[in-house]
Amino acid sequence: xxxxxxxxxxxxxxxxxxxxxACGSKSSSSSSSSQVLNxxxxxxxxxxxxxxxxxxxxxxxxxxxxxxxxRIGKNSKIEPGIATKTKVSSDGLTYTFTLRxxxxxxxxxEVTAKDFVYSWRRTVNPKTASEYSxxxxxxxxxxxxxxxxxxxxxxxxxxxxxxKLVVTLEKKIPYFKLLMGFPVFFPQNQTAxxxxxxxYGTAAKYMVYDGxxxxxxxxxxxxxxxxxxNKSYWDAKNVKLSKINYSVNKSTTTSYNLYQSGKxxxxxxxxxxxxxxxxxxxxxxxxxxxxxxxxxxxxxxxFFKNKKIREAISLVINRKQFxxxxxxxxxxxxxxxxxxxxxxxNGKDFATAAYTSDSVSxxxxxAKKLWKEGLKELGVSxxxxxxxxxxxxxxxxxxxxxQSAIESNLKGAHVTATNVPFKTRLSRxxxxxxxxxxxxxxxxxxxxxxxxxxxxxxxxxNNGGWSNSEYDSLIDAASTTDAGNTAKRWSDLVxxxxxxxxxxxxxxxxxxxxxxMINTKVKGVIYNSxxxxxxxxxxxxx
Amino acid sequence: xxKYLLKRILYMVLTLFLVATITFFLMKLMPGTPYSNQxxxxxxxxxxxxxxxxxxxxxxxxxxxxxxxxxxGDLGTSFQYSNQxxxxxxxxxxxxxxxxxxxxxxxxxxxxxxxxxxxxxNHNTWIDTTATxxxxxxxxxxxxxxxxxxxxxxxxxxxxxxxxxxxxxxxxVLPTIALGVGxxxxxxxxxxxxxxxxxxxxxxxxxxxxGLSKFGIVYHHALRNSLxxxxxxxxxxxxxxMTGSMVIENIFSIPGIGEQFVKSILTNDYPTIMGVTMxxxxxxxxxxxxxxxxxxxxxxxxxxAGNGD
Numbered sequence: 077x078x079x080x081x082x083x084x085x086x087x088x089x090x091x092x093x094x095x096x097x098a099c100g101s102k103s104s105s106s107s108s109s110s111q112v113l114n115x116x117x118x119x120x121x122x123x124x125x126x127x128x129x130x131x132x133x134x135x136x137x138x139x140x141x142x143x144x145x146x147r148i149g150k151n152s153k154i155e156p157g158i159a160t161k162t163k164v165s166s167d168g169l170t171y172t173f174t175l176r177x178x179x180x181x182x183x184x185x186e187v188t189a190k191d192f193v194y195s196w197r198r199t200v201n202p203k204t205a206s207e208y209s210x211x212x213x214x215x216x217x218x219x220x221x222x223x224x225x226x227x228x229x230x231x232x233x234x235x236x237x238x239x240k241l242v243v244t245l246e247k248k249i250p251y252f253k254l255l256m257g258f259p260v261f262f263p264q265n266q267t268a269x270x271x272x273x274x275x276y277g278t279a280a281k282y283m284v285y286d287g288x289x290x291x292x293x294x295x296x297x298x299x300x301x302x303x304x305x306n307k308s309y310w311d312a313k314n315v316k317l318s319k320i321n322y323s324v325n326k327s328t329t330t331s332y333n334l335y336q337s338g339k340x341x342x343x344x345x346x347x348x349x350x351x352x353x354x355x356x357x358x359x360x361x362x363x364x365x366x367x368x369x370x371x372x373x374x375x376x377x378x379f380f381k382n383k384k385i386r387e388a389i390s391l392v393i394n395r396k397q398f399x400x401x402x403x404x405x406x407x408x409x410x411x412x413x414x415x416x417x418x419x420x421x422n423g424k425d426f427a428t429a430a431y432t433s434d435s436v437s438x439x440x441x442x443a444k445k446l447w448k449e450g451l452k453e454l455g456v457s458x459x460x461x462x463x464x465x466x467x468x469x470x471x472x473x474x475x476x477x478x479q480s481a482i483e484s485n486l487k488g489a490h491v492t493a494t495n496v497p498f499k500t501r502l503s504r505x506x507x508x509x510x511x512x513x514x515x516x517x518x519x520x521x522x523x524x525x526x527x528x529x530x531x532x533x534x535x536x537x538n539n540g541g542w543s544n545s546e547y548d549s550l551i552d553a554a555s556t557t558d559a560g561n562t563a564k565r566w567s568d569l570v571x572x573x574x575x576x577x578x579x580x581x582x583x584x585x586x587x588x589x590x591x592x593m594i595n596t597k598v599k600g601v602i603y604n605s606x607x608x609x610x611x612x613x614x615x616x617x618x
Numbered sequence: 619x620x621k622y623l624l625k626r627i628l629y630m631v632l633t634l635f636l637v638a639t640i641t642f643f644l645m646k647l648m649p650g651t652p653y654s655n656q657x658x659x660x661x662x663x664x665x666x667x668x669x670x671x672x673x674x675x676x677x678x679x680x681x682x683x684x685x686x687x688x689x690x691g692d693l694g695t696s697f698q699y700s701n702q703x704x705x706x707x708x709x710x711x712x713x714x715x716x717x718x719x720x721x722x723x724x725x726x727x728x729x730x731x732x733x734x735x736x737x738x739x740n741h742n743t744w745i746d747t748t749a750t751x752x753x754x755x756x757x758x759x760x761x762x763x764x765x766x767x768x769x770x771x772x773x774x775x776x777x778x779x780x781x782x783x784x785x786x787x788x789x790x791v792l793p794t795i796a797l798g799v800g801x802x803x804x805x806x807x808x809x810x811x812x813x814x815x816x817x818x819x820x821x822x823x824x825x826x827x828x829g830l831s832k833f834g835i836v837y838h839h840a841l842r843n844s845l846x847x848x849x850x851x852x853x854x855x856x857x858x859x860m861t862g863s864m865v866i867e868n869i870f871s872i873p874g875i876g877e878q879f880v881k882s883i884l885t886n887d888y889p890t891i892m893g894v895t896m897x898x899x900x901x902x903x904x905x906x907x908x909x910x911x912x913x914x915x916x917x918x919x920x921x922x923a924g925n926g927d
Contacts, residue, residue, distance in 0.1 A: 207655035499650025
């Protein structure tokens, strides 16, 4: 009889639990009038230690809970942060920042110049193992310190009293102010770092903040946390949101269900969802400053030295059809290497200024002609090569599309697709083990140089070996002789990209974007395609 | 019995050691570095980082260091969560996964036994056919499809349960059902087959002849005997629940360990890969040992080695 009793008991427990649970979940109500925002994140927050942060979630949280010398506003505009005044020496190598009095850390201490000195030294110190320390390159002694040849205290940053910060550079960095808005350059409170030791930045309670919000409810590995308004922030009166609740949903089906039920104000969409919801109220496309482009391995395959061959491949790719019909996630057809919306001068976007339509258009007739000539010059009748890419669905769609575009239009082309895991793709690219590789690059700061530097002859990311001396000298000029002259530097960079495109040094395919559904009541959210993406300081709910 | 147990535990330790060794060397064969920003780091920087983390040492040396640390209870720190101890990552994530797996198992076994028994008692009637159809559907619909359907219709449209997230019991109901339907279907099929056999056997005839109630016969005699093959299934169920829960955890945004594991492999997070692999292995060998012991207890015909001779 024991067994029977157990079953009865089990049945009662199970059934009552189900019914009780059903009663409990009825209490769903959303109050739209309060200034609480519910935002979706697609990955966990991995760290709040700005010296070791590497991913977008960490940078977004840091950008909203910390304050650096500047805050990056709409369209990458530089807005005041801890710095109230900046003086640049005439040679462009010394920056003197006057700091705000009365800016406070959440532990009550004042934010002073020595917090910046401490933070920067900590990040460049090889012992900290920062993966973003390369951004410090150009600041005096940074490279030597990162190579372990010099002590971190020799870095070109100095506190002159509490409210004056002096930074010395080795070479001009024209986008230096923009960099100051990136979390890696934010200050750190020495008391907190030393107090929490190895736990620093691994949970909300092991951190101090000097930005618009404070992080709460993050245990270091959980899927929900909040940003709560920081009352001791220097500009707290202009922060309207009282709270931002984050929840990590890895399935966009789930996050879209949550959005529909009013539990989320914003959710990213999968390509399938984006195709269905395009044009509906709340549909928003967030462009990333990233470009997917082909590199031709001229070191391994001599036939890629032939410009006509490379050009022909570029011209058979119907980029518009690819982004609209195949990807369908809001990504845009590439106009060039530098992503649109990244930087502009006199109201003109860089991507438009440097656009060479002949090299990225869809022109099969011309491509066939070039291909025929190219083969003739090479003295062969056919070419076989493979396209290396990641093994994600999107990457597979890309290589399939490229393969069919090339094989069906260019006679004698035999293309194989090689799809490997991301890290394998990186290793093979670095070691030169590829014919063509579909690479991706995202800019860390809003300056065209972050893309254009990639194709300098001596750049370690120039894996295919394309080389052009005029291009090299233009890029050099942009960061040396013309660094102080905005107009001249701009024209150098535009000219450089035109050379790269006209010589088909690379074949850009598309610029990545993600489609979102965002509650239309949410206003004032600042999104920048490069660096830390989101700035909620001015956001509010109408 | 004691001798048998000792022998089994010795084999378990050996198995775990082999798993650790093989996983370690296979893992080191994966290309790339554990750094998330590898794409933008120069070769020189990667070299400095490798020195910082001791990844420049020969693999066998890294292996010796790892095993030494592991035996001292140090699983290392994660790469994807910088500075976070792997033991913390595992301990903070294992709770929801274990709860979900346990609930799904209980749900599956409990309702599976009921459906299977009812089908067997009403052998070759419409009830039996219905139960069979239900279990075939349960077996053939993948759990993630069921999860998405439950989420859409029960949670979003009817609003009976939360859509996602993890908290009170109500959050666990839909994921439990989604994950438990597979074991439920399997259990129902096993119980039905077993019980149909048992119900046709001589000793049941005898029990009937003695005038025992139908209820008494089923619970006392039939069910107990048809439970035996089920015990064998618990091992494989555990594996299925461990792997199946990764997908379910993703759909219902549950902070479990499954997804952590997949992500650690994709990012070359060596200490986390090792930590989670060892956790899964320990769990599995323990379950297998446990089922073997339970087997001996419920089936008198099976005596554990070393006991019968």
